[in-house]
Amino acid sequence: MDKEKAGNEELLNLMHDLRRLGGLLQTNVHELRPFVDRTNAEARTRLDAIEQTAHFIRKRLDIVDIQLNPALWMQQDPVARPLHAEFVSATTCLRERAREKNITVKYENTSDATIAAYPFFGMLALLLLENAIKYSPKTHEITVSYDDDLLSKSTTVCMRNYGPMISAQECTQIFQDKFRGENAKLAVANGEGRGLKIAAFIAELHSGDVTAKCGPEHSRIANVPYALISVCTKLPWRENGRG
Amino acid sequence: MIKLLRTPLDLYAIRRVFHANDSNRGSFEILVIDDEPFTPEAPLRKHGFNIQSQEDIENIDAVAKFPIVICDIVGVGKKFGSSNEGAHLLAEIRKRFPDKYLITNTGAGTTTRHNKDLRSADIVLSKDVSIDDWVLHLDTALAQVADPVSRWKRIRDRLLLADVPVFSVFELEQAFIRAIKKKDPSTFQKAAERTVLSDAAKEVVGVFAEKALPLVITGLLGASAGT
Numbered sequence: 020m021d022k023e024k025a026g027n028e029e030l031l032n033l034m035h036d037l038r039r040l041g042g043l044l045q046t047n048v049h050e051l052r053p054f055v056d057r058t059n060a061e062a063r064t065r066l067d068a069i070e071q072t073a074h075f076i077r078k079r080l081d082i083v084d085i086q087l088n089p090a091l092w093m094q095q096d097p098v099a100r101p102l103h104a105e106f107v108s109a110t111t112c113l114r115e116r117a118r119e120k121n122i123t124v125k126y127e128n129t130s131d132a133t134i135a136a137y138p139f140f141g142m143l144a145l146l147l148l149e150n151a152i153k154y155s156p157k158t159h160e161i162t163v164s165y166d167d168d169l170l171s172k173s174t175t176v177c178m179r180n181y182g183p184m185i186s187a188q189e190c191t192q193i194f195q196d197k198f199r200g201e202n203a204k205l206a207v208a209n210g211e212g213r214g215l216k217i218a219a220f221i222a223e224l225h226s227g228d229v230t231a232k233c234g235p236e237h238s239r240i241a242n243v244p245y246a247l248i249s250v251c252t253k254l255p256w257r258e259n260g261r262g
Numbered sequence: 263m264i265k266l267l268r269t270p271l272d273l274y275a276i277r278r279v280f281h282a283n284d285s286n287r288g289s290f291e292i293l294v295i296d297d298e299p300f301t302p303e304a305p306l307r308k309h310g311f312n313i314q315s316q317e318d319i320e321n322i323d324a325v326a327k328f329p330i331v332i333c334d335i336v337g338v339g340k341k342f343g344s345s346n347e348g349a350h351l352l353a354e355i356r357k358r359f360p361d362k363y364l365i366t367n368t369g370a371g372t373t374t375r376h377n378k379d380l381r382s383a384d385i386v387l388s389k390d391v392s393i394d395d396w397v398l399h400l401d402t403a404l405a406q407v408a409d410p411v412s413r414w415k416r417i418r419d420r421l422l423l424a425d426v427p428v429f430s431v432f433e434l435e436q437a438f439i440r441a442i443k444k445k446d447p448s449t450f451q452k453a454a455e456r457t458v459l460s461d462a463a464k465e466v467v468g469v470f471a472e473k474a475l476p477l478v479i480t481g482l483l484g485a486s487a488g489t
Binding site for chain 1: 380
């Protein structure tokens with residue numbers, strides 16, 4: 020028990036130090052930016068990459084926080100956040116990761132919906148996009164589209180990409196803790212099956228829900244069947260509607 | 263008892279919309295309590311925020327003149343002897359100064375033992391938020407503290423929670439509106455003195471009248487260019 024307590028204390032100190040270093044990185048990038056020549060594209064790209072990495076580490080730590088202590092983050096009042104901006108921010112954050120696989124993220128339309136968001140809402144878009152990038156084959160496209168529904172006062176944001184096929188039953192199970200589809204395991208060895216579970220949890224905390232659909236087999240890569248996967252998140256607007 | 267009633271003054275007539283920018287952000291002082299250097303301080307100063315840092319405080323009244331307080335959790339509040347450190351400090355500040363905007367700046371959001379005390383904070387920010395996020399949140403905080411209506415509503419909520427009779431709260435509110443309109447804190451201070459209140463409520467009102475209200479009025483004068 021003492022060992023466990025010491026381990027928790029160690030984790031706490033580690034996260035504290037990581038966040039402090041993250042803050043230092045953010046501040047230094049911010050201070051350095053005005054001194055980088057606008058014409059020096061290489062330097063600016065490097066600076067962007069450092070900033071995105073700091074953002075990414077922060078969001079990763081946020082995910083640990085929200086899992087271990089959701090009450091702390093939920094006792095704050097939700098604030099109005101533009102839905103589209105959250106997804107664009109996640110795309111920026113994961114730009115380097117997408118670039119490594121030559122994956123492009125294409126927005127088919129935009130939405131002026133705002134939702135009542137807790138501070139951790141941004142993680143939802145990040146987790147969904149990270150998952151799509153992880154399972155997309157190289158040199159493919161991920162599309163994002165919004166459907167604003169005036170009747171139900173909600174927006175459904177759908178992310179579509181080619182990924183390892185999932186059965187109809189697996190479509191409901193992929194939001195369970197530590198569950199991975201059989202083809203997903205064959206296609207990508209590493210993975211804990213937690214990302215989509217946390218995404219669904221965050222959607223639920225915002226009175227929304229996430230569903231997945233899989234189209235017919237499209238192609239095979241290393242004998243793994245691939246199909247068009249849609250992951251759609253329905254989220255209610257904040258009071259007073261859109262924009 | 264016979265009370266002479268007249269048309270009440272409208273609280274929302276004194277509402278002040280504050281559009282923060284580089285030139286008016288300095289109108290309100292922000293206190294940072296952190297035993298380690300507050301790394302965003304220099305860039306936030308460049309954005310016009312009037313930030314002062316202290317490693318710790320000796321007593322709660324040390325924060326009296328700051329409408330916004332940013333407080334770390336670990337390594338501060340040592341004089342108060344609580345194992346909850348900065349979280350306890352925030353709860354104590356909230357007790358004495360309900361109208362302040364309190365920000366927790368934490369590196370460890372996983373521990374649940376601070377949750378109760380951290381309900382006193384308006385917002386919890388992790389230590390690795392970007393400067394852009396800091397600017398956004400501090401501008402929100404400035405808009406709150408620059409608006410006399412927001413400040414008063416926090417006091418009013420506390421009084422109602424303390425079971426102060428609604429009519430007494432109403433009378434205090436009318437005095438507050440008059441004080442803001444005349445830019446004269448004494449109007450409210452006199453009303454606070456003559457209103458019968460419990461000791462706890464008297465302290466909240468007394469501290470607000472003495473420490474915060476003059477600064478609210480000064481802030482209104484100082485911030486007028488940007489409103």
